[in-house]
Amino acid sequence: MNLIRRSLSVAHLAPSRPDFFRPRVITAALILISSVVSPLPATAAQTHRASVRGAVTDSAKAVLSGAKIRLIDQETGEIRETTSGREGEFAVPSLPPGIYRLEAESTGHKKFIQLLTVHVNQEIRVNVALEVGAITEEVTVIAPRAQLKKDTPAIGNVIANREIVGLPLDGRNFLDLSLLVTGAVPAAPGSAGSVRGDFAFNVNGAREDSNNFLLDGVYNVDPKLNTIAVKPPVDAVREFEMLTSTYDASFGRNAGAQVNTVLKSGSNSFHGTAYEFFRNAALDARNFFAPADESAPRYQRNQFGFSMGGPIARNRTFFFADYEGTRVREGITRVTNVPTLEERRGDFSHSLFPAPINPFTQQPFPGGVIPDQFQNPIGRAIAALYPAPNRSTPLRNFVSSPALRDRNDDFDVRVDHMMGSASTLAFRYSFTDRSLFEPFSSAGFSSVPGFGTDIPRRAQNAMISETHIFSPHLVNDARLAFNRVAAGVFQENLGTSLNNKVGLPELSTNPRDFGLSFTTIDGFSPLGDEINNPQHSVTNTYQVLDHASYARGRHLVKFGFDFRAVQQNAFRDVESRGFLTFSSRAYTGNALADLLLGLPALTGGARLDNPQHLRTKSYNFYGHDDYRIAHNLTLSFGVRYEYNTPGVDAEDRANIYDATTQSLVRVGSNGVPRSGYDSDLNNWAPRVGLAWTIRDSTVLRAGYGIYYDQSALATSEGLYFNAPFFDLKIFFPVQGLPPLTLSDPFPSFFPIPVPSSALAFQRDLRTPYVQQWSLGIQQQLGRNRILEVSYVGSKGTKLIASRDINQPAPSPAPFNPRPVLQFADITEIESRASSSYNSLQATFQQRLDHGLSFLSSYTWSKSIDDASNFFSSAGDPNFPQDSLNPAAERGRSNFDVRHRLSFSYSYDIPIGKGHTLIGERGLLSSLLSGWQTYGIVTLQSGRPFTIALLPDIDNSNTGRSSLGFGANDRPNVVGSASVSHRGPDQWFNTAAFAIPAFGSFGNAGRNILDGPGFYNVNASLVKNTTVKERFNIQFRAEAFNLFNHPNFDLPDNFVGSPTFGKILSAQSPRHIQFGLKLLF
Template identity: 30%
Template sequence: MAGTISGYIRDESGAVIPGADVRATLIGQQLTRSAVSDETGFFNLLAMPRGNYEITAQLTGFSTQRTTAELTAGENLRVDFKMNLSQLRETVVVTGAAALVETRSATISGLVDDRRVQELPLNGRNVVELARTLPGITDVNASEEMASTRGGPTMIVHGASRGQNNFTLNGSNFTNFSQTAGFNPPPPDAVQEIRVQTSTFSAEYGNNAGAQVSMVTKAGSNEFHGSVWEFHRNDKLNARSFFQPRRPEQRQNQAGASAGGRILLNKLFYFGSYQRLSNRAEAGSAQALVPTDAQRLGDFSTLGMALRNPVDPITNRPFADASGASCVSANVINPNCISPVAKSYLDRFIPRSPTGVVVKLSPSPLDAYNWVGRLDYTASSKNNLFFHYFRDHYHRTSSPGNLEYVTQDNLSDVKQYAVTDTHTFSSTFLNEATYSFMYADSFERAIDRVPPRDMGMNLDEGYLGVGMSLNVSGQFNLSFTGPERQTYRNWHWRDTMTLVRGTHTFKWGYEGMYVNFDLVRGNGARSATFTGTRSGFPVADFLVGAFDQVSYGFGAADSFPLIWKHQAFFQDEFKITPRMTLNFGVRYEPWLPWKQEYGRYTSWAYGVQSVVKPDAPRGILFVGDPGVPDKTVESDLNNFAPRFGVAWDLFGNGQTVVRSGYGMYFNQVSGTTVHAAEAPWTGTVQLFSGRIEDPFGSLNRAFPPSGVPISGEFGCVKTNQYPGLQCPLYPLPLNFVYNDLEMSTPTVHHVNVSFQRQVTNDLMFDVAYVGRFGYKLEGHRHFNPARFINSPITGLPPSTQNINERVLYEPGIIGPTSRVLGSDYRSWYHGLEMKANKRFSRGFMFSGFYTLSKAIDTLLDSGAGLTAGVANPFDLSVMKGRAQFDRRHALGFSWMWEQTRRFNNRALESVLGGWAVSGVHNVSSGIPLNFVMGTDVALDGTGGANRQLAQLAPGVTYQDIELNHQNRGDLVNAFFNTSAFVPVNQLPRGIYGNMGKNVISGPAMARSDIAVMRNLKLPGREGLRFQVRGELFNAFNQVNFNQPNQVVSSASFGRITSAQAGRVGQLVAKVLW
């Protein structure tokens, strides 16, 4: 990301000076660019590489002016000169000439500069984490590790969801479009700075509507510079988290080195870094509630609630053993009725606990390394090139869920190659071209699989060895994910021209991209859920094997999506007067939707028979059917996005500015979101209220065929029996995901108004209003829910067994969990931001902000996948409410103090010299709580147990839900008033709850990270020093609780069972030169 250096040249009286020669020299590489001030005294140096510059202004008859200033990535640096009349050849050195305010653009942005990157405490050493020091940004997720190529850093920016940000590294695309997250960046010792543009960025930027996150690596110079480091963690330096019985074991080492210098003086420069990470640690704690010794034998006499004997939905008879004795009586389960599947799990995976509580601390070893290489070449005074290479490798084993079940093996390898060429045709006309290629490969598998048949279930393991997950609601879960392999490729190219003509600076260009990824995985939707709907208590359901729902995925979820992107832009920066600048432009960003390499996308049109696959059930359409394009969604070719902005320098001195801007932006739909629409090659069967020993047989259902229907043929034939078809190659009803043929490009509008004031040479304040409004946002919704009516087939009352007979369309053929990916959602954001920034001077720097905001949307799941659906598929209006990531208040500040005084007394210098302290502090209100039923009270069959909103008790208001807590014990055991809700077992079937979405906030968050360091000079060369430092993350061991259980039917309803990490200590040793 190049920047600009501009400013005005005036004499002592304030009159403008045209014709002055201005030269800027990049210190270290001796790259020089020049310009001449125009008739208004204005000069403009274009496309300047970031770095420290010596800037001089000279004209015959005036004294030469010289100053130094740092230009950051993408910055419009303003440097004004006041020249004195002089007949002597004298040079005046000017200090503090660079302005802190932005006088040429309405873009809201924040910078994390080199000093902050190097000196602030950084947990995990992922530099994206420092975005939390900027206003408008919350919930930054930037781990030191990346479990798969679909992971990587994300953040919430001005009410935009995690999947709406665009990342670049040295101007090359660094975004994972399969999941719309970033890739993990180089270590801090290889990063020069990060700039985050959060609102009304220019037409030059696109691909996503959230933020533009630009990272720049260090570069070599004529001088040899570098560092060697070791970061060490040991659990002896840590404190346990609130719920942990002890400190998890940890031995972590991050060691590496970086160096940069010259190969040819003033011509060819190099920089490289390497880091190795080894972490031998136990994963963070996970709490489970397990059956007591009495409950394992079937005795629930102390439960405090009455159990009922489950009823077989097929025979409509209560559960009984072989002799006819009841299975559940007087809160005791007949030993002969305890499921052999439950016994197998109890014996192998569910530990005993005298308290009924188990906290899991499982080993989770990690090994990773990271390479960065960069070459800068000054080919001539007109041409500059640089090349970078990046690699990030990761390997971890872990255990998901809150009990030990299976061990997951995760590997990831990411590489990028990029080259940028900048050609200067003249001081007013230049071109910048970038080309890059990114390759990412990840693999996930279970090392010790547990086949369902080994546990006593009549189920196979599935394609690629998919196992079975068990969830006993509010108690414990045994989780299984994978297997999966993804290979991601991204070719990216961009060319930008810049031309200055009078008071106009024109910029135009083209950006192209080709992305594909191969996703090969078993269908992971295999799980059994026990919610307590059968007997009244989830553990009792589990013991007798009476599940509420089984999701059985089959087939191959292999996917080979690809997408082309072709975009163009034009931008004009027009200086209307020396005090006012107008920016206007337009970006053309047509939406060319994802394709499937083998045409495996499907669509849906009620009552229409496919021509491509005439043996398919009616309503399912394929690529090649009339009206169905090869992407199943029509391209959107009229995507013109205007951008406007104005910056008014109130007094003309570059210190007080009012700015305002508007822009339209388009969001990208991730490849992971759209790839799910691949029936009949993969699918899911939903079973309700059966027995876990034989989920299909207990419900008189045919077992799905083995193997994978690679051909995609259904083999359906008409019959006279319900549902009128037999499809031996694919079990009915069909539950699938399809893309809405009329889906539009998600669109977001930005507006802002800001006031900036530079108070001193090193201190400025900024107040801004930021608004963001989303339209046609993408997300899933269930289009075929079951109505609460008597079965049209049998006439029987609604129940879990006739859900497929009561659906809106094609009973018995299209299932109720089928979803459509469409453009049905909206969002609103309003934010007031106040910021103060003091750049480093006199040994101190400071940056702080406060944000007051509100984010509203009509989505239930605001994550990157957007797969949750809605609470009530018959009424989307109930979904308007606080966004799931809304934090009303956010306060943050970072600072550094350095001992700059040098003592003449050696003894004093040896004790007091070279010390520095820095810190990062964040406080914010909690994210919302969303109260849900936890079971399918509406009997709509959509799998919405954790989407259907809860029922508020009569006469209770939202204010009655909140509680004042006297101590932490009260807070943990009952974060909110659970009696404000109607228990699920007291509700009539067929209703949706009367609550709104996200009505109160969860626990607040406070965190302080502090670093103490000392620099000691070493003999041998100038600048050689040894640094030792200690870092504390969550330094004051503040307890930050996670969300309480919000599921009404859960035994843990209202309880908090987990918290974020306690204090973590880190020791650091560095040698720098």
């Protein structure tokens, strides 16, 4: 174990740096990029920066040209200047988010002053009306906090800092706030991006791996599954914007949400926080399904850290740094069934399971007891690995609550330096490290302690940028970025050969694969380590990008490029310990008795030599113009081109199935592309939209665009799972031959081998794309409130999915051969899936006014597809029942939520200092001053799920993939599934489903039933106490699921299961958390 951990720590370190990562070369490269790009007639704006544009008029509304415009950053003192053009138009592009003082001057007119709050990627329109008078006179205008979007068709919202640091977040993950935006829903449970406490979401019908994450304008993605790489602490985030539809051509890579996060930076004054949040089980409610006779499992969570920023040299150099640590210990309860002490000795006289049959005489063993001389010592040693029962409940006689351990350490460092009035250099480094131990693996694996999982993950993201102001109209931003994610999943018994301890041979000689072969025994918890581990990957992404903006007259033109090179070095030793299956339908009629006799019904395992060295590159170019046709109408149009090279192995050590020769062929030879499929070069993505200001308080917006979607890198890992590099063999008893034995469960020679599985890529695999469209109206209600109602739709085309191209048609015949006899399943990865989404979205928002701010978001939608992801999720495997007719899978998406309402608020209670009630002085005023309350209310209708069968009824090998791909058969629908009173004991009418005739598919569709809805209230109460003016001590009490409403998981969806139609689990009950924070 220690040797492996040392090797992992070395793997986390960056490789030797190429020359272009030396500091002097970086600065020179950035200046060179800026100088090369700057002569372009129109170049692009930074995606994380903002712009202020408007028109200058006099009191008679005549345009004023030549007016001096000045924007002063109130935090750093940076000044940006321009003049109004001949039509009075002005624009100041490429502004970092912040608070600015806008000044406008013209001879013979009073000086105009307005304070503006500029958010990430925002285009603010300011109409400057100058009054006649002396320039020494000033007119100060108070800007509304809620700004209409008068120059962009993009749908989305900015989550400001007050909400990020104030709203109650279970786990303090700022990404949870993405669900406050219309069109966003949590990912389906059990999806690839939502396991192990991670957070994933779907937006406007797009898949969960279709979201793009930006940090300070650079790539922040773990490309393996397209999840976020670095998650900065809440106290480090200045704000983030989530764009969900019809955004402009400067955004790309993915077709879902663009999550645009900006970290805090230093200013001319020191500011910061120090805090700790604490939670344990003492005040928590019990889970709805917690055993009544068991004590609550242990829980303790500590989250602590600091943030601090300020000047290094006033008005010139600034710094910001933060750190956060999280420590969690949580008892994870599992209830399962284990053999009694009598049963593991071979005595089934008092067992609930059938008395075993002697397989040699076909008569029951006398008294239900297997004599010692019949028992296999290896089988008995495996059975002895079970713990003894500790409950008397039939078939649920063992409960345990071993500890989950989770340790996180995160920090960020940022330095900004003004090299002059026209150039700013910025550097940022972000780091996150997680060490997680899960005492139980995922569902379907062992439910007894001893076979848990270690999950280390370390992510790093570094960026250096140079922003150059060539003129008041032209600003360029050049950036270099490096992103690294090192992640692994290792079995608890790493390096320890339990196989040798019980007498089983090891399939692999590599110590990292040691453990216990995964052993399933009907009626009891499985034993052994998860079959997909160990695995580890180090993924490096190098990024070079240049964005600039050119503002002149009525045009704000954007143009830029983005290049990324991705390297993934990995291993994934699937089935490297082998597996053993003992069935109640094999020898004795009792699976445990078969184990004691040493008679497996099925064995198998993989011998592999498939290290992964994946390489891919991405080339992106775009141009966009926001053209103000008239004073109240802006036309937004542009185009983006994206080319993502197919993933290849650096050494071409991979085979792929070739349909022409019906054999495995080496990639990069005989006309087979190195990736297994041809490149897709035709990825042009036009964008067009408009914003029409009908009157000052009303804006009509519409947009349409095509958005390409870069698939997760895990899809390309299919290269590595074909023989001989991945040689998976399966063995089963053959009549007339000696049975399989535990002394040789993985024979090197077997007279009748099972054909191997194979993986293939559609030769003309295309880049998926999504068409987005929207039409909406914004209405300003007062100075600080905005109501927006929009129709938002999308259509996904050529989405990635898979199917078995070697599946025969269903048949009742005893022998139903596959079309290609020398192979079992042949899973082909294709771009064949499609999706459709339509919605009505409404937002009502109030920016801070009289101490109150709120955001209410409602979405009424329907999402349809024939595969909701490349990977499976709870309730849907995303693989066709009938691979010959994948169109029959068309149905509601896994994440289809018809109705979702969220309401978040923050409120400064108007009592005490600064308010008329109670007054300014006295003990009572001190006690009652400074109170705030925050909350998030969520209501959501249920997501769909699919009814499935446990056995293979159609006789066409549905779901029979030794590589893990596949689906279950579905039943016939013979009645209504509705019940008058739905509850955990009966969620639907199970009699509505029947098992079809052997050799046929059922007529039940995919995702035809609704699961439980979701209702939750998170609330916090905050007390602020001022100490010596600059210091504020904040006490927080937070409740998650305040009213302890049971939010049930999906019911058991398998026909024939003893719990079919019942709900067996629920999400978290009420948790209470306390926090103490120092702000200065």
